Amino acid sequence: MKQILIAGGAGFVGSNLAFLLKNKYPDWKIIALDNLKRRGSELNIAFLKLIGVEFLHGDIRNKEDLEFNEPIDFIIDAAAEPSILAGLEGTPDYLINTNLKGTIHLLSLAKKHNAGFIFISTSRIYPIKKLEALNFFETDWRFELKENQPFIGCSVKGIAETFPLSGARSFYGATKLASEFILQEYEEFYDLKAVINRCGVIAGPRQMGKVDQGVVVLWMARHFWKKELSYIGYNGSGKQVRDVMHIHDLFDLIDYEIIHFTEVAGKIYNVGGGHDVSFSLKELTDCCVEITGNKTPINKVLSNRIGDIPIYITDHSLVTEETGWFPRRNLHELLTNIYDWLKKDEKQLKNILAI
Numbered sequence: 514m515k516q517i518l519i520a521g522g523a524g525f526v527g528s529n530l531a532f533l534l535k536n537k538y539p540d541w542k543i544i545a546l547d548n549l550k551r552r553g554s555e556l557n558i559a560f561l562k563l564i565g566v567e568f569l570h571g572d573i574r575n576k577e578d579l580e581f582n583e584p585i586d587f588i589i590d591a592a593a594e595p596s597i598l599a600g601l602e603g604t605p606d607y608l609i610n611t612n613l614k615g616t617i618h619l620l621s622l623a624k625k626h627n628a629g630f631i632f633i634s635t636s637r638i639y640p641i642k643k644l645e646a647l648n649f650f651e652t653d654w655r656f657e658l659k660e661n662q663p664f665i666g667c668s669v670k671g672i673a674e675t676f677p678l679s680g681a682r683s684f685y686g687a688t689k690l691a692s693e694f695i696l697q698e699y700e701e702f703y704d705l706k707a708v709i710n711r712c713g714v715i716a717g718p719r720q721m722g723k724v725d726q727g728v729v730v731l732w733m734a735r736h737f738w739k740k741e742l743s744y745i746g747y748n749g750s751g752k753q754v755r756d757v758m759h760i761h762d763l764f765d766l767i768d769y770e771i772i773h774f775t776e777v778a779g780k781i782y783n784v785g786g787g788h789d790v791s792f793s794l795k796e797l798t799d800c801c802v803e804i805t806g807n808k809t810p811i812n813k814v815l816s817n818r819i820g821d822i823p824i825y826i827t828d829h830s831l832v833t834e835e836t837g838w839f840p841r842r843n844l845h846e847l848l849t850n851i852y853d854w855l856k857k858d859e860k861q862l863k864n865i866l867a868i
């Protein structure tokens with residue numbers, strides 16, 4: 514019997530982890546805390562209640578919302594403003610107050626309850642200019658990393674944990690990295706037990722994809738409802754590449770981490786689909802057309818979008834070596850699961866995803 518608090522528990526990652534944990538361990542008490550800032554998160558509440566996850570309306574920026582009389586065994590921090598573009602227009606306050614100060618409040622809560630801390634961090638902690646400087650070549654369909662790279666921690670397999678950290682990375686990436694640093698101080702001086710998962714793109718059902726965050730769902734939704742899309746940057750080629758991890762693959766890892774917590778405490782892992790589960794926008798289009806049977810107009814925007822990078826692939830060798838975890842679901846399965854969800858909840862989702 515465990516009690517687990519999931520911050521951001523109505524969001525895409527949080528609600529899926531909450532549901533899957535409760536489904537696998539019906540005796541555990543799972544509390545999903547969320548301030549419902551993300552449009553569409555409110556739709557996930559009914560889905561959580563159905564299986565017996567407790568929903569708590571709360572804001573991690575307010576310490577007063579984080580007072581619990583009952584013991585907490587684990588805190589999973591999946592609450593954030595997760596957009597790479599957020600704050601770049603001149604107001605980073607929400608990001609700093611949620612992604613950094615809010616996480617510090619959760620770290621204090623973990624200290625108070627002697628709870629294990631699972632931090633959902635991001636590949637966006639790696640600096641933009643360094644990622645832009647990587648050597649890659651172009652095929653008919655995508656960019657590919659070359660073997661020879663200017664920095665340590667990068668190979669054809671992708672970006673490893675040893676990749677350099679100096680340079681700007683967006684307010685989103687910076688607030689997540691700053692949280693990682695504070696978390697490490699809690700580990701060192703307050704004996705907090707924690708694990709950091711630096712995730713590449715994650716996707717799956719219940720993600721409220723929008724132009725600045727959640728590209729895989731956005732792409733499938735626009736095909737589903739036959740709405741326009743754009744290949745932005747890189748001459749409008751659509752060859753920019755990301756790896757992607759099915760949310761169920763992330764669940765498999767978090768499940769492992771909870772059960773084997775003493776083995777993973779103190780670790781930092783790069784987690785993602787890796788080269789085997791990666792896509793260019795062109796390839797994503799191809800797969801969406803195949804699954805939906807719909808073709809949608811795609812505009813070409815030649816100039817690059819601020820903060821964008823041509824290619825990011827997670828090198829998950831370390832986590833695979835140490836835990837045996839690896840991504841099992843491929844792109845086709847992921848997109849099919851998203852398509853089935855859109856079809857099932859079409860009426861509800863139309864107002865949010867068909868814009």
Ligand SMILES: NC(=O)c1ccc[n+]([C@@H]2O[C@H](COP(=O)([O-])OP(=O)(O)OC[C@H]3O[C@@H](n4cnc5c(N)ncnc54)[C@H](O)[C@@H]3O)[C@@H](O)[C@H]2O)c1
Pocket residue numbers: 520521522523524525526527546547548549550551554571572573574590591592593594595611615633634635636689711712713714715716720721727
């Ligand atoms: N989705 C991805 O591709 C991806 C990739 C790497 C890392 N991550 C990380 O995963 C975590 C979850 O992201 P997601 O994709 O589920 O995003 P999401 O927006 O779907 O979920 C985040 C949730 O946090 C809630 N929230 C925001 N501010 C809050 C606050 N102050 N107090 C309480 N709740 C608040 C939102 O309402 C939302 O429901 C984030 O930490 C993000 O950095 C996501």
